[in-house]
Amino acid sequence: APDHLFDLVSEMATATGMNAPVRFGALSMFEARATLSKAAENLFGQAGLPWFDIGGAQVVFSFGANFLETWLSPLSYTRGFVGLRASETKIRGTLVQFEARMSATGAKADHWGPLRPGTEGLVALAIGKLASELRGGATPRVFSSVNPAEVAKSAGIELEALEHLAAMFVNSNVLAIPGGAALGQSNGLEIAEAVFAL
Numbered sequence: 001a002p003d004h005l006f007d008l009v010s011e012m013a014t015a016t017g018m019n020a021p022v023r024f025g026a027l028s029m030f031e032a033r034a035t036l037s038k039a040a041e042n043l044f045g046q047a048g049l050p051w052f053d054i055g056g057a058q059v060v061f062s063f064g065a066n067f068l069e070t071w072l073s074p075l076s077y078t079r080g081f082v083g084l085r086a087s088e089t090k091i092r093g094t095l096v097q098f099e100a101r102m103s104a105t106g107a108k109a110d111h112w113g114p115l116r117p118g119t120e121g122l123v124a125l126a127i128g129k130l131a132s133e134l135r136g137g138a139t140p141r142v143f144s145s146v147n148p149a150e151v152a153k154s155a156g157i158e159l160e161a162l163e164h165l166a167a168m169f170v171n172s173n174v175l176a177i178p179g180g181a182a183l184g185q186s187n188g189l190e191i192a193e194a195v196f197a198l
Helices: 002-016 033-044 074-085 104-108 120-135 148-155 159-171 180-184 188-197
Strands: 059-063 094-099 111-114 174-178
Touching: 033 180, 033 188, 059 120, 059 159, 059 188, 074 094, 094 104, 094 120, 094 159, 094 180, 111 159, 120 148, 120 159, 120 174, 120 188, 148 159, 174 188, 180 188
Parallel strands: 059 094, 059 174, 094 111
Antiparallel strands: none
């Protein structure tokens, strides 16, 4: 498997004093597996790819994760999407997709939020700040310094839209997913960590 080969070459490079190898794969640039795994390690203390229970949520906020087309496990996440939409046992779920360009997942979304590339993490933090204010009580430290009006302006989204989304976040069982093109930015790790914090 490619991961074992990468581990072997990394060990050889370390043993011989060479620079660490750089991993690249055409599909991985759309998935950002390594970035997602590192963000999970930083926030949750365990490296690895998280599994997102799309079918168990009422609302899914996806920040660049094109899970219906190419991201991680399209078959598994498509089944989850069917569960999100199933209305026999619960209210039909809602998908909110944030991304710089419309993907197949964005085309199926109830709300598609076009954002300037690299601002996805700021938007996640702004939604977290607004949701915290709606809930009342202390605002978690990770959201405290965020100015939602400035984020809206820099991301190219209306502040009213962020406020509406924050209300959805407070009043529903929400799943926030970082992934894909958003994590391929130079600040991809920060984006993933911001979405995980949300």
